[in-house]
Amino acid sequence: MRELENLAEGSDDSPFTYLAAVSRAEAARAMRDRPGAVTWYLRALEIYPRSAAAAIGLAGLDPDGPMAFENVDTRDLYYAYPCTILTAEIHKALSNRVQGASPK
Amino acid sequence: MKLATGVVVLTAVAALTAGQQPQFRTSVARVRLDVRVADANGPVRGLTRDDFVVEDNSFRQAINIEEAADAPLDLVLVAQPIESVSYISPEQSTRVTAGLSAFLQQITDRDRLAALLAGAPPSRLRAFEYGPPPFDVRAFSGGIYAAPFDAIVAALGQFDRSERARALVVFTNGADFRSTTSFEGVAELTRRLGPAFVLVGTPVTIRETARVKSATRSGSVTRDSGLMAEAGISGEVFPATLKILADRTGGITVNLADGEPGQIIADMFIWLRTRYTITYEPPAGKGWHKVKITVNRKGATVRAREGYFVD
Numbered sequence: 001m002r003e004l005e006n007l008a009e010g011s012d013d014s015p016f017t018y019l020a021a022v023s024r025a026e027a028a029r030a031m032r033d034r035p036g037a038v039t040w041y042l043r044a045l046e047i048y049p050r051s052a053a054a055a056i057g058l059a060g061l062d063p064d065g066p067m068a069f070e071n072v073d074t075r076d077l078y079y080a081y082p083c084t085i086l087t088a089e090i091h092k093a094l095s096n097r098v099q100g101a102s103p104k
Numbered sequence: 105m106k107l108a109t110g111v112v113v114l115t116a117v118a119a120l121t122a123g124q125q126p127q128f129r130t131s132v133a134r135v136r137l138d139v140r141v142a143d144a145n146g147p148v149r150g151l152t153r154d155d156f157v158v159e160d161n162s163f164r165q166a167i168n169i170e171e172a173a174d175a176p177l178d179l180v181l182v183a184q185p186i187e188s189v190s191y192i193s194p195e196q197s198t199r200v201t202a203g204l205s206a207f208l209q210q211i212t213d214r215d216r217l218a219a220l221l222a223g224a225p226p227s228r229l230r231a232f233e234y235g236p237p238p239f240d241v242r243a244f245s246g247g248i249y250a251a252p253f254d255a256i257v258a259a260l261g262q263f264d265r266s267e268r269a270r271a272l273v274v275f276t277n278g279a280d281f282r283s284t285t286s287f288e289g290v291a292e293l294t295r296r297l298g299p300a301f302v303l304v305g306t307p308v309t310i311r312e313t314a315r316v317k318s319a320t321r322s323g324s325v326t327r328d329s330g331l332m333a334e335a336g337i338s339g340e341v342f343p344a345t346l347k348i349l350a351d352r353t354g355g356i357t358v359n360l361a362d363g364e365p366g367q368i369i370a371d372m373f374i375w376l377r378t379r380y381t382i383t384y385e386p387p388a389g390k391g392w393h394k395v396k397i398t399v400n401r402k403g404a405t406v407r408a409r410e411g412y413f414v415d
Contacts, residue, residue, distance in 0.1 A: 026284055052225035053254075053284045060257040060285045060293065067261025069228040079224035079251060079282045 001027065001099055008043055015077050018047045022078050025057055030095040034061060053078040135160070138269060138354070139380045139408040141399055147378040148404050149173060158382060159396040165384040175269040175377045176214035178232070180259045181207065183275035184222040184250035186241075191248040192279055199360045204275055205241040206369035212236075218262045221246050222255030222274070224282045232262060244275075252276040253283035253290050260293065271376050278346050287345050294353045295392070295413040354409040382408075390414045 007020035021044035028036035044054040050073035059067045141148040153169040183204055190197040211217050219229040223246040230237055259272050315332050350357050358372055394411040
């Protein structure tokens, strides 16, 4: 987890940094850490202001607000990841893998 | 993992009073529930408030009721790219294409429609506007990847504060390639006063071979033979996850493989347009409010959301 955070906090604002931020937000959601998820989705937006994944992620956490499609990029790199089928089991496995990652 | 092709229709079962933000705000001034009553002959009409018993956290509520037989709809349509259906289940794409085309043809000038393509990432084809869309089913083309869970979240954000009958219709096979929103995240949203989910789909075909113990039976006595045998198990089931969403929110499941897709979708629109709107002052208390609605009409079933959550 800490390794992901280190990557997401990188100063280069590269795509990899962005993806690390979204992934860290997803890990927080999987652990029902809502404030943590908001923090890391906002970090992703800081790196990539037109992030569809971060905008939708935040919309899912705060559904009172409208979802503005005008501001999102339909070419968001996040969605170019290798495909996965998001089941509860896969979420759990991913969460465990992230938790098991140790900083070098 | 192979999942069924389906259509999830998310109907807005409960809206809030005018002046509040859209349908998910959880400080509830008035509970408003769309309720659909049907028997073997179809929708049951002509019921009055005396025919209903509505309990909120086991306390009977004083209700107001309004019946609509041909209600105009506010619809948000979400459909994953046809190619993403074909990618997983080539045999189902024909039914989905026909169902989607039939859906678009059911839109009248009285209806408002927004449409999203549930690709990866989702994109919006049309904001809320009255009348049939200027595009046809070919607009739902966009690659083999789909993110329906993210599209559902984005679609819920399209509704405004209208108190018209609302529905979120999602054509999906339940497979999600790359959503940042999990199924659990979508399920959590169903706890809010918001849309009901109606699943229309083609069920998954399950074929398994299991090793089972064999037994002998003599009269009412069954004895374990001690031998193992292989048994073939097959059947068709809806994706359990999507059915959960439908049941929790008072929606329905409709099988696109049950007949001609155009007729199935037409029947779905009759169901959507025929409803009772029940309103009542909510009892105090945070947390989950379990709602139970019964009707004194023999053989009739009631579809309404199971409850709502107040923060």
